[in-house]
Amino acid sequence: MNLNERIPNNVNLSEDKRLQRALEKWLPNFLSWWHDMGPEGFQEKDVWLRTAIDVGSEGWAHFDYVKMPEYRWGIFLEPAQPDAKVGFGDNFGAPAYQEVPGEFRNALRRIIVTQGDTEPASVEQQRRLGATCPSLYDLRNLFQVNVEEGRHLWAMVYLLHAYFGRDGRDEADALLERRSGNPDKPSILEAFNQPCDDWLNFYAFTMFTDRDGKYQLSALAESGFEPLARTCKFMLTEEEHHMFVGDTGLSRVVKRTAQLMKENEDVREVGGIPLDIVQKYINFWFSYSLDLFGGEISSNSADFFAAGLKGRFKEQEQYTDHIAAEGSFTMMVVENGKLVPREVPLRNALNEILRGEYVKDCEKGLARWNKALTDEGMSQRLFLPNIRFHRHVGEYAGHNLDLDGNLISKEEFEAKKSEWLPTKEDREYVGSLMKPVTEVGKIANWIAPPTSGIKGKPFEFEYVRL
Amino acid sequence: MPALPQSGIKLSPLHVESTDDTRDYKYVSLKFHRDKRYVDLTMRGPECWPQKNADEIQRMGDEYWPLRAYRELDDALLYLRVNEPEIGLVCVRTQGDIQNVLDRDAELAANRDNWLVREIILLMARTLRRLDLTAKSFFAIMEPGSCFAGNLFELVLASDRGYMLNNPDERVEVALSELNPGAFPMSNGLTRLESRFLAEPKKAYEAFAHEGSFDTEAAEAAGLVTFAPDDLDWDDEIRLAIEERTSLSPDALTGMEASLRFAGPETMDTKIYGRLTAWQNWIFQRPNAVGPNGALTNYGKPTQAKFDYKRT
Numbered sequence: 001m002n003l004n005e006r007i008p009n010n011v012n013l014s015e016d017k018r019l020q021r022a023l024e025k026w027l028p029n030f031l032s033w034w035h036d037m038g039p040e041g042f043q044e045k046d047v048w049l050r051t052a053i054d055v056g057s058e059g060w061a062h063f064d065y066v067k068m069p070e071y072r073w074g075i076f077l078e079p080a081q082p083d084a085k086v087g088f089g090d091n092f093g094a095p096a097y098q099e100v101p102g103e104f105r106n107a108l109r110r111i112i113v114t115q116g117d118t119e120p121a122s123v124e125q126q127r128r129l130g131a132t133c134p135s136l137y138d139l140r141n142l143f144q145v146n147v148e149e150g151r152h153l154w155a156m157v158y159l160l161h162a163y164f165g166r167d168g169r170d171e172a173d174a175l176l177e178r179r180s181g182n183p184d185k186p187s188i189l190e191a192f193n194q195p196c197d198d199w200l201n202f203y204a205f206t207m208f209t210d211r212d213g214k215y216q217l218s219a220l221a222e223s224g225f226e227p228l229a230r231t232c233k234f235m236l237t238e239e240e241h242h243m244f245v246g247d248t249g250l251s252r253v254v255k256r257t258a259q260l261m262k263e264n265e266d267v268r269e270v271g272g273i274p275l276d277i278v279q280k281y282i283n284f285w286f287s288y289s290l291d292l293f294g295g296e297i298s299s300n301s302a303d304f305f306a307a308g309l310k311g312r313f314k315e316q317e318q319y320t321d322h323i324a325a326e327g328s329f330t331m332m333v334v335e336n337g338k339l340v341p342r343e344v345p346l347r348n349a350l351n352e353i354l355r356g357e358y359v360k361d362c363e364k365g366l367a368r369w370n371k372a373l374t375d376e377g378m379s380q381r382l383f384l385p386n387i388r389f390h391r392h393v394g395e396y397a398g399h400n401l402d403l404d405g406n407l408i409s410k411e412e413f414e415a416k417k418s419e420w421l422p423t424k425e426d427r428e429y430v431g432s433l434m435k436p437v438t439e440v441g442k443i444a445n446w447i448a449p450p451t452s453g454i455k456g457k458p459f460e461f462e463y464v465r466l
Numbered sequence: 467m468p469a470l471p472q473s474g475i476k477l478s479p480l481h482v483e484s485t486d487d488t489r490d491y492k493y494v495s496l497k498f499h500r501d502k503r504y505v506d507l508t509m510r511g512p513e514c515w516p517q518k519n520a521d522e523i524q525r526m527g528d529e530y531w532p533l534r535a536y537r538e539l540d541d542a543l544l545y546l547r548v549n550e551p552e553i554g555l556v557c558v559r560t561q562g563d564i565q566n567v568l569d570r571d572a573e574l575a576a577n578r579d580n581w582l583v584r585e586i587i588l589l590m591a592r593t594l595r596r597l598d599l600t601a602k603s604f605f606a607i608m609e610p611g612s613c614f615a616g617n618l619f620e621l622v623l624a625s626d627r628g629y630m631l632n633n634p635d636e637r638v639e640v641a642l643s644e645l646n647p648g649a650f651p652m653s654n655g656l657t658r659l660e661s662r663f664l665a666e667p668k669k670a671y672e673a674f675a676h677e678g679s680f681d682t683e684a685a686e687a688a689g690l691v692t693f694a695p696d697d698l699d700w701d702d703e704i705r706l707a708i709e710e711r712t713s714l715s716p717d718a719l720t721g722m723e724a725s726l727r728f729a730g731p732e733t734m735d736t737k738i739y740g741r742l743t744a745w746q747n748w749i750f751q752r753p754n755a756v757g758p759n760g761a762l763t764n765y766g767k768p769t770q771a772k773f774d775y776k777r778t
């Protein structure tokens with residue numbers, strides 16, 4: 001097989017025998033994974049998709065109809081910066097690592113595998129959503145997200161294949177073997193084992209969980225290991241659309257609910273999704289996504305920063321002290337059943353600092369949704385729960401906290417749980433609304449149409465040919 | 467008891483040529499990479515000659531390859547210990563013809579009752595034990611043109627890791643001889659193969675019983691080598707392995723390596739050299755652990771340990 005023709009790339013694949021050999025074995029496994037675990041029921045349909053065929057502003061946004069298994073997953077890195085330097089940590093100012101430094105091999109492999117693991121997992125989580133799409137526009141967006149998560153898997157596999165030898169090839173194989181939600185071989189991170197089986201879940205997932213991806217990728221885009229930094233920079237350009245899908249998707253749900261509330265106070269009567277269910281989905285996905293940032297106090301974060309492997313969000317733009325060896329960060333921790341402030345050395349608090357950036361970004365989404373409510377004349381408001389609520393990783397895991405972040409008893413939490421998190425009934429109700437709408441220009445009753453289509457096309461466009 | 471010798475042989479001083487970053491003997495060469503804290507140690511195998519009897523060996527005296535090469539190896543190891551404390555890793559290579567090494571082993575085995583040959587074998591065994599007891603990491607690098615066979619295969623077994631190139635176009639082979647099953651006991655009284663396969667003694671006997679040499683795949687399957695990267699991965703794997711190893715705390719490595727090198731039965735030697743010096747007296751009290759820049763002191767803190775890389 002001529003890999004260089006088949007795989008758009010800017011990594012000199014035609015000259016790189018090691019990479020060719022690795023990909024020749026991996027590509028069939030990837031396609032078989034895509035066949036078994038990719039979007040169900042639409043593999044043979046023409047979908048109007050964006051394909052990256054180049055890193056330039058023209059090339060990365062090439063739109064056309066394509067059948068998903070024939071999608072040209074490519075390998076793209078942002079162009080190299082001459083004289084790139086390690087931008088932070090103990091080796092600040094040293095030439096950037098063009099090869100994996102032996103002493104950081106394990107740490108880097110772990111970072112890349114953890115990032116890579118999320119990509120196929122999200123495709124698996126979303127594989128049955130096509131059957132209940134609210135419109136062809138949304139169906140197309142789902143598939144766009146799926147194929148690009150597939151490409152992001154390629155991006156991480158490229159790094160493993162090109163820089164980690166046999167270990168890397170084994171890890172790349174293992175990425176295709178773990179399965180989201182499978183108890184025997186689950187995905188590494190818990191948010192990627194949660195079912196994502198209705199479109200409200202999908203929008204919340206792309207809003208909150210993909211947004212974690214943005215912050216992780218941004219931190220890795222600062223990496224002193226230049227191939228990783230360049231890979232992540234390009235991935236970020238694609239990730240933006242995924243968050244757009246989630247952000248506007250939820251906004252459209254909220255808008256439609258507000259419209260239906262004007263018809264009938266109980267929107268269930270008129271087939272809408274009540275705001276309290278939307279709020280519970282926010283609580284669920286926001287809290288699971290916060291876990292993805294890791295422990296509040298983390299020696300890994302300190303080690304990765306010291307080694308110059310993982311920086312802070314916008315490290316170069318936002319900070320002047322790139323060593324960060326001094327200074328501290330105060331956070332609330334649970335001690336003897338009380339929340340007390342604790343001062344933590346800055347480098348050990350970098351997960352929490354990145355999480356803080358993420359929360360600020362999420363708040364912007366909430367503001368947009370609340371504006372949608374205002375625009376429809378509604379006074380109700382959606383909100384983000386406190387970051388301590390419903391956590392499974394870090395300082396607050398194993399404790400019970402309410403939506404405002406106050407410690408409460410297990411009994412109190414259990415008593416309130418059905419008001420805070422989606423219940424089986426909530427999920428069943430949302431599920432009951434999920435009926436496919438596949439007529440061009442039509443949309444399901446529970447969601448408002450988008451304000452515009454994709455790439456200049458109207459909403460009334462045949463985004464998927466069924 | 468063999469007959470007492472009529473006369474001994476003369477051991478001349480070893481001839482060494484050194485520069486800033488090399489040290490060359492007749493059969494042993496050291497090449498230093500001080501910035502990366504490792505050294506290449508290359509042993510050259512014997513030349514080809516018809517099998518000699520005891521008298522002929524005695525006439526060769528200290529020019530006889532097994533004696534000279536191992537005296538040089540002994541000297542090189544001592545030199546590294548005393549003069550190169552910051553060199554943490556020794557990459558062991560060999561050059562030569564496998565058959566020539568196996569022929570010398572057959573010669574030694576055939577004459578093992580001769581006083582001189584017995585002394586030579588004992589010297590080889592002691593030198594190999596010195597390697598076992600050297601507080602530096604050893605990687606054996608098995609590449610085309612190498613001759614890790616018989617007595618020289620002990621270098622692979624004595625090393626902490628063995629890397630053997632797997633390339634169908636450039637075969638690499640290793641082989642065992644009649645000397646491997648007993649002539650070079652370790653400090654624990656076992657052969658190196660028995661130590662390696664302590665939990666699977668059958669594998670040691672299978673390796674001893676193997677006819678002919680092992681190619682890379684056979685050696686890997688028999689558990690004789692640690693890693694067998696192919697030609698595309700080779701350079702990068704070796705580079706990464708070297709960089710990774712030399713970045714670790716030298717004291718921790720000394721302890722871990724001693725624990726792994728001396729598995730199984732304890733003797734006074736293993737207790738003193740393998741356990742006491744390497745473990746209790748070393749790791750936990752050393753500045754690399756508990757000093758201001760030590761690993762334990764810095765554990766969980768934002769600062770990183772800074773090691774004193776000197777090894778004994």
